[in-house]
Amino acid sequence: MQDYAACSTQLIDGDGTFNVDGVDNFIKEVKLEECGLSYAVVSIMGPQSSGKSTLLNHLFGTNFREMDAFRGRSQTTKGIWIARCAGIEPCTVVMDLEGTDGRERGEDDTAFEKQSALFALAVSDIVLINMWCHDIGREQAANKPLLKTVFQVMMRLFSPRKTTLMFVIRDKTRTPLENLEPVLREDIQKIWDAVPKPQAHKETPLSDFFNVEVIALNSFEEKEELFKEQVANLRQRFFHSVAPGGLAGDRRGVVPANAFAFSAKQMWQVIKDNKDLDLPAHKVMVATVRCEEIANEKFAGFIANENWRELEEAVQSGPVSGFGKKLSSILQSCLSEYDTEATYFEEGVRSSKRQQLQEKLLQLVQPTFQDLLGHLRSGALESFKDAFEKALNAGEAFSSSADLCAQSCVSKFDKGCEEAVIEQAKWDTSKTREKLQRDIEAHISSVRTAKLSELTTLYESKLNVALSGPVEALLDGANDETWPAIRKLLKRESELAVYGLSDALFGFDLDEETRNKMLTNLENYARGIVETKTKEEAGRALMRMKDRFTTIFSHDSDSMPRIWTGKEDIRAITKMARSASLKLLAVMAVIRLEGELDNIEKTLTLALVSPTSNNATSKTISTSDSLASSTWEQVAPEKTLITPVQCKSLWRQFKNETEYTVTQAISAQEANRRSNNWLPPPWAILALVVLGFNEFMTLLRNPLWLLVLFVGYLVSKALWVQLNISGEFQNGALPGLLSLSTKFLPTVMNLLKKLAEEGQAPATSTNQSSMNSTAQSEVTTNGESSSSSSSGSSPAVPIDRKGFTESHTFMSLKALVLLQVIFFQVETLKIGLRHELVVESSRGNYTSKALPVITYALNSEESGW
Numbered sequence: 001m002q003d004y005a006a007c008s009t010q011l012i013d014g015d016g017t018f019n020v021d022g023v024d025n026f027i028k029e030v031k032l033e034e035c036g037l038s039y040a041v042v043s044i045m046g047p048q049s050s051g052k053s054t055l056l057n058h059l060f061g062t063n064f065r066e067m068d069a070f071r072g073r074s075q076t077t078k079g080i081w082i083a084r085c086a087g088i089e090p091c092t093v094v095m096d097l098e099g100t101d102g103r104e105r106g107e108d109d110t111a112f113e114k115q116s117a118l119f120a121l122a123v124s125d126i127v128l129i130n131m132w133c134h135d136i137g138r139e140q141a142a143n144k145p146l147l148k149t150v151f152q153v154m155m156r157l158f159s160p161r162k163t164t165l166m167f168v169i170r171d172k173t174r175t176p177l178e179n180l181e182p183v184l185r186e187d188i189q190k191i192w193d194a195v196p197k198p199q200a201h202k203e204t205p206l207s208d209f210f211n212v213e214v215i216a217l218n219s220f221e222e223k224e225e226l227f228k229e230q231v232a233n234l235r236q237r238f239f240h241s242v243a244p245g246g247l248a249g250d251r252r253g254v255v256p257a258n259a260f261a262f263s264a265k266q267m268w269q270v271i272k273d274n275k276d277l278d279l280p281a282h283k284v285m286v287a288t289v290r291c292e293e294i295a296n297e298k299f300a301g302f303i304a305n306e307n308w309r310e311l312e313e314a315v316q317s318g319p320v321s322g323f324g325k326k327l328s329s330i331l332q333s334c335l336s337e338y339d340t341e342a343t344y345f346e347e348g349v350r351s352s353k354r355q356q357l358q359e360k361l362l363q364l365v366q367p368t369f370q371d372l373l374g375h376l377r378s379g380a381l382e383s384f385k386d387a388f389e390k391a392l393n394a395g396e397a398f399s400s401s402a403d404l405c406a407q408s409c410v411s412k413f414d415k416g417c418e419e420a421v422i423e424q425a426k427w428d429t430s431k432t433r434e435k436l437q438r439d440i441e442a443h444i445s446s447v448r449t450a451k452l453s454e455l456t457t458l459y460e461s462k463l464n465v466a467l468s469g470p471v472e473a474l475l476d477g478a479n480d481e482t483w484p485a486i487r488k489l490l491k492r493e494s495e496l497a498v499y500g501l502s503d504a505l506f507g508f509d510l511d512e513e514t515r516n517k518m519l520t521n522l523e524n525y526a527r528g529i530v531e532t533k534t535k536e537e538a539g540r541a542l543m544r545m546k547d548r549f550t551t552i553f554s555h556d557s558d559s560m561p562r563i564w565t566g567k568e569d570i571r572a573i574t575k576m577a578r579s580a581s582l583k584l585l586a587v588m589a590v591i592r593l594e595g596e597l598d599n600i601e602k603t604l605t606l607a608l609v610s611p612t613s614n615n616a617t618s619k620t621i622s623t624s625d626s627l628a629s630s631t632w633e634q635v636a637p638e639k640t641l642i643t644p645v646q647c648k649s650l651w652r653q654f655k656n657e658t659e660y661t662v663t664q665a666i667s668a669q670e671a672n673r674r675s676n677n678w679l680p681p682p683w684a685i686l687a688l689v690v691l692g693f694n695e696f697m698t699l700l701r702n703p704l705w706l707l708v709l710f711v712g713y714l715v716s717k718a719l720w721v722q723l724n725i726s727g728e729f730q731n732g733a734l735p736g737l738l739s740l741s742t743k744f745l746p747t748v749m750n751l752l753k754k755l756a757e758e759g760q761a762p763a764t765s766t767n768q769s770s771m772n773s774t775a776q777s778e779v780t781t782n783g784e785s786s787s788s789s790s791s792g793s794s795p796a797v798p799i800d801r802k803g804f805t806e807s808h809t810f811m812s813l814k815a816l817v818l819l820q821v822i823f824f825q826v827e828t829l830k831i832g833l834r835h836e837l838v839v840e841s842s843r844g845n846y847t848s849k850a851l852p853v854i855t856y857a858l859n860s861e862e863s864g865w
Helices: 020-029 052-060 111-123 144-157 177-194 224-236 257-273 282-304 306-317 323-341 347-393 398-420 430-476 482-508 512-539 541-554 570-589 600-609 617-625 644-675 682-691 693-701 705-723 725-731 733-759 763-782 785-792 801-809 811-843 850-864
Strands: 009-012 039-045 080-084 091-097 126-132 163-170 210-216
Touching (some): 020 257, 080 111, 091 111, 163 177, 282 306, 282 347, 347 398, 398 430, 430 482, 541 570, 570 600, 570 644, 682 693, 705 725
Parallel strands (some): 039 126, 163 210
Antiparallel strands (some): 080 091
16 A cells, blocks of 8 residues: 655645645645545644644654654644545545644734634544643633634535534543543533524534544553554544444535545635634733633632631521621622732733622622522511511501501511622612512401401301391291391391491401492391291291191190190181191291282182182182292292292191191090090980889889898999009009009909809809808908908898899899990090090100000900900
């Protein structure tokens, strides 16, 4: 392979003249024209004496002139030189640019630096940016202003092409590459974002025009072998660099190799003719760098200042007295130190950097200042709350207390702000003051709302107590004066509540509309209580009607329980009780708070109570039809509590449920009437007279029948003893009667049975046995020896056999008559018991458990009969 290392040619001299002949000869020697599009252009830029030529010679095998370190540090490369890389495919052309920031050109001749950098970006596929590791993060030393200007002009002069920017970090330090690379990428991104772009590329990202690569190399002088090894590894990346995936694999706008010389010449001419590359003088750059360094040092010193740190920590816990003076003194000391050290630098740069330093310092302390204002605001607000609460508790007027406390607290806040103001800053505290005022107003509003709510609740509760109970009581005793009384009660209590609330609202300084609205709401609330209570009572109308009916029907005019003796007019009492219940229904049917008149009671009376006589049949039918409606005449629907249809249904249910009470009263009256009649029926008396005539005549003819009467007495006495009547009545009259009713019939039947059996024996034996049996029963039960002696010592009286035979003949008839009499008496007793049961039940003297027992006893007796 031909050695192209000696073919290095000056492309552009130090004066900016393009070497046309030299470029043509170079292209012929390296046979660039034969490459077509398969070639790459690599250039390098960076500070003077940074080792650019040394890097190219080791990386590409070129022979660019290198600086002799033993002869001092000076400019080596002037203008732009070009050479072909040795041993790298495809053909790669390398351009070595004159170093920037050289003393030979001075601070006023920086145009060539910008022109050469722009030329390199315009014609190169890969641009190596050589920089020292310790220059990363700096402004001038890292060529940031240069790149910014070059980017701006390139976007305007040439069509952007995809170029690879490879930052080569020389003399790498201990800082890892992964920490340095983000810094460089961020810097280049910031430069790109800050560059004014044409309208077509306003939103174009950096990645569309540039590929950014970052590598790091060790020091050539201190670690030469490691440096060469790293360069050899880097060299491998330039093989097939224009192939897809290579360093310049995605380049665009490639010029054919045979047109490279013409294209380069035209680009350089355009760059030379452009005047936008005239940048500030070198002294300005130096002043910029040095003043910025001094500003950074003073900023770091301010952050580490103990007085500032103590002041910052103190503000975190609360307000600090004299904050403004203390902080102003610290800031002024920091700025004075900057002024002292930057006195001899260019005035414009010095002032600009001082202003930037002051802005940074103020930006640093502003959060602390805002925290202090926050403490002052919260302290003033808490002070206001405490003072306001004390003033209200002391009974002062609400509005005056709020205004006075608010003025006092805002004045306190203003005084604190005056002490916190910093001389170097003109910060406005009005926003914080306005926020404090808004907070105070919000607190006043919340307290006002709470107080007004308490007052409203207080008077509403008073209205509840004053209206609910009385309205319920008035509706319970519904009559013609019920609604007038309710209206009078509502008016009186509403006026009292409104007057009290109006007086309490005097100190709140409310506008007339709000005040009237609250008073109106209170009046409406009072009305709502009455309406709600009325609706509740209307829902219990049926129960109220039944209670009123029971009260009037079961009690007399003196409120004493009625005893149905048979003299009462149940029909009239029932009608009176139902009329009173109908009155209650009419009163509860609608709400009459406006005093309006209606004919509801008349309509209900005609439809439900009036007698249906022949003359009034048609009238009743028409009146009843008036209840087949859901509204009342002359009454608004919203004031209707019970519709006509509901009234008709309620009345039907009421009559059904009170019918039993009327029936019981009639039964009790009939039972009482029958219980007062102790004589047997007339037919029984007639039967006794007819059937007992012979016995009466026999008694007249034979006085010995008196002995029979005596025997009857003994039988009655035996029944008294065997039934233990005195013992049964010890537990009460009604339980005694019920018990006797169940035991009486079996005892009588036993006696009659024995009497019939004894009647079949001879007269003498029958008479004697009957006498002995009676006497023995009396002795056994009562233990009375006197009765036994009397019975045993009775002399035997001769009996007329003919009379006894006649008596025996009529024995059956006498037994039947006696049995009928007994049946009649028992039936009368049962009726009296039922009457007593009804009366006692109405008085509530028997529990729900006792009534079934009594009823069962009566039913059992009937079953026995």
